[in-house]
Amino acid sequence: MKIMYLSLEGVEKSFRNNMNSEIKVLDDISFHIEKGQFVSIVGPSGCGKSTLLYLISGLEKASKGKIEVDGEAVNKPGPDRVVVFQEDGLFPWATVLDNVTYGLLLKKMPKKEAEQKALEMLKLVHLSNYVDAYPHQLSGGMKHRVSIARALVMDPDILLMDEPFAALDEQTRMTLHHELLEIWRRTKVTVLFVTHNIREAVLLSQKIIVMGTRPGNIKTTFPVKTTQDGITPDGVTLDLEQKILAALEEEMEKVLKEELGDDYSFKTGSVHRDTSGDMGSGI
Numbered sequence: 001m002k003i004m005y006l007s008l009e010g011v012e013k014s015f016r017n018n019m020n021s022e023i024k025v026l027d028d029i030s031f032h033i034e035k036g037q038f039v040s041i042v043g044p045s046g047c048g049k050s051t052l053l054y055l056i057s058g059l060e061k062a063s064k065g066k067i068e069v070d071g072e073a074v075n076k077p078g079p080d081r082v083v084v085f086q087e088d089g090l091f092p093w094a095t096v097l098d099n100v101t102y103g104l105l106l107k108k109m110p111k112k113e114a115e116q117k118a119l120e121m122l123k124l125v126h127l128s129n130y131v132d133a134y135p136h137q138l139s140g141g142m143k144h145r146v147s148i149a150r151a152l153v154m155d156p157d158i159l160l161m162d163e164p165f166a167a168l169d170e171q172t173r174m175t176l177h178h179e180l181l182e183i184w185r186r187t188k189v190t191v192l193f194v195t196h197n198i199r200e201a202v203l204l205s206q207k208i209i210v211m212g213t214r215p216g217n218i219k220t221t222f223p224v225k226t227t228q229d230g231i232t233p234d235g236v237t238l239d240l241e242q243k244i245l246a247a248l249e250e251e252m253e254k255v256l257k258e259e260l261g262d263d264y265s266f267k268t269g270s271v272h273r274d275t276s277g278d279m280g281s282g283i
């Protein structure tokens with residue numbers, strides 16, 4: 001029997017708007033993730049993807065429903081769940097090494113031990129030669145690698161990644177995809193990865209959760225079929241990208257109609273489906 005590691009059952013989240021009325025952002029979210037899985041979440045802008053990550057991280061509380069990690073209810077942030085954001089969030093006044101040791105020193109780990117752990121992580125993200133550099137001396141991709149090292153050094157069980165590579169250029173993003181997969185295979189950390197980019201989701205994940213919107217819900221889930229080497233064959237990749245895009249088109253139509261008026265007509269297939277391009281980055 002498979003162990004369900006992260007489990008959400010009937011999760012709802014509402015916020016109060018400026019008019020003091022309740023707006024439901026997430027409705028009846030239920031899914032289960034096995035330990036060590038790499039799962040992506042895609043969905044239209046504003047459907048509640050970040051909110052969902054914050055609920056799992058414990059930074060926000062669910063209005064209803066249950067979130068459990070390894071059978072334990074989540075009700076506050078914990079070192080077992082670390083979030084990596086789109087912005088690298090590094091301290092500009094601190095060196096790479098000091099940025100990575102920061103969380104460990106807060107946990108009262110002795111400095112020598114913290115530095116040794118940080119150096120191991122920096123080796124894993126190929127930044128051993130930059131330990132004394134300051135963030136402004138690094139490229140965007142390198143800064144993201146530091147922020148991944150800073151998250152991993154805490155030994156999290158679950159890495160929650162909120163569009164971590166969205167602001168990077170295509171080539172840097174491709175390099176980081178390789179590195180992230182290598183890190184994932186070596187550390188066996190469970191990854192929940194939010195992205196707007198369908199291709200990115202297909203390339204990285206074992207399972208893809210597609211969210212609908214108004215309010216945010218789970219529209220459908222796709223398993224990603226890989227070979228024994230963990231590689232998704234090209235035909236499978238393209239087919240899956242098309243299926244995800246088709247599922248999202250309906251949601252996008254809903255949003256556009258709401259924002260642009262009822263007479264707006266969304267033509268099926270009007271989304272650019274050039275498979276050589278950057279699938280879904282406009283979603």
Ligand SMILES: Nc1ncnc2c1ncn2[C@@H]1O[C@H](COP(=O)(O)OP(=O)(O)OP(=O)(O)O)[C@@H](O)[C@H]1O
Pocket residue numbers: 015016017025043044045046047048049050051052
């Ligand atoms: N603290 C808050 N108070 C009030 N409303 C909020 C709060 N946080 C999020 N929301 C609302 O919840 C909805 C979902 O936001 P969220 O950022 O989770 O969506 P998203 O899918 O991550 O969007 P994007 O893809 O554009 O980043 C939005 O309408 C947002 O305005």
